[in-house]
Amino acid sequence: MVLRPLHVVDHPLLARQIAVLRSVATGREQFRAALAEAAGALAYEALRDVPVAEVTVRTPLEETTGAALAHPVMVVAVLRAGLGMVDGFLRLVPDAAVGHLGMRRNEETLQPEDYYESLPAGVEASTVFVVDPMLATGGSAVAALTRMRRAGARDLRLVCLVAAPEGVAAVHAAFPDVPITAGALDRGLDARGFIRPGLGDAGDRIFGTE
Numbered sequence: 001m002v003l004r005p006l007h008v009v010d011h012p013l014l015a016r017q018i019a020v021l022r023s024v025a026t027g028r029e030q031f032r033a034a035l036a037e038a039a040g041a042l043a044y045e046a047l048r049d050v051p052v053a054e055v056t057v058r059t060p061l062e063e064t065t066g067a068a069l070a071h072p073v074m075v076v077a078v079l080r081a082g083l084g085m086v087d088g089f090l091r092l093v094p095d096a097a098v099g100h101l102g103m104r105r106n107e108e109t110l111q112p113e114d115y116y117e118s119l120p121a122g123v124e125a126s127t128v129f130v131v132d133p134m135l136a137t138g139g140s141a142v143a144a145l146t147r148m149r150r151a152g153a154r155d156l157r158l159v160c161l162v163a164a165p166e167g168v169a170a171v172h173a174a175f176p177d178v179p180i181t182a183g184a185l186d187r188g189l190d191a192r193g194f195i196r197p198g199l200g201d202a203g204d205r206i207f208g209t210e
């Protein structure tokens, strides 16, 4: 199966977690747990079309064939909020390598500013999933994908929890070949560049910096 350029995952278990994440009544502990659950569901869908290799397996009765992932998986968290999605991914792909890109959005210009980069070896050969809960203007995602392309990533994908149409359009314009997996496509951005209805600032809600 080839994933569509934008795949909005439609599953009751994910929808339930997104409702928890949207609620202003959800505290930090529950927010973190719901984000990890949601990230696991997104990972399951985002990995649906990764290349597989045939392997030989010996059952207790005979030899048969099975599947293994053909390429290593790398999860790249866009700091800070992307950290909240890493554990969910690792529940499904425990041997994945994990990279970090430090990026903060300047709330006046809405432009992303880089402040950190740590990438494991093997970017070129990996299936790379850039993870960030929020896709708002798309500035951070485009910058993160640009950094990963410069680092040599060939098979590159973006996974976010809540996306605004503006952000999806920006990523599609800059990276038409990068599939986006999202948990929800929201109405749009407000004047401050916040996703509406959204869930507020995911990084602040995870780390208590509201």
Ligand code: PRP
Pocket: 078, 079, 080, 081, 082, 103, 104, 105, 106, 110, 112, 132, 133, 134, 135, 136, 137, 138, 139, 140, 141, 167, 193, 201, 202, 203, 204
């Ligand atoms: C938020 C969010 C994305 C970015 C989305 O991060 O986690 O990275 O903004 O906005 P954009 O699509 O308009 O670029 P923020 O810069 O607030 O940093 P944080 O994760 O440290 O809170």
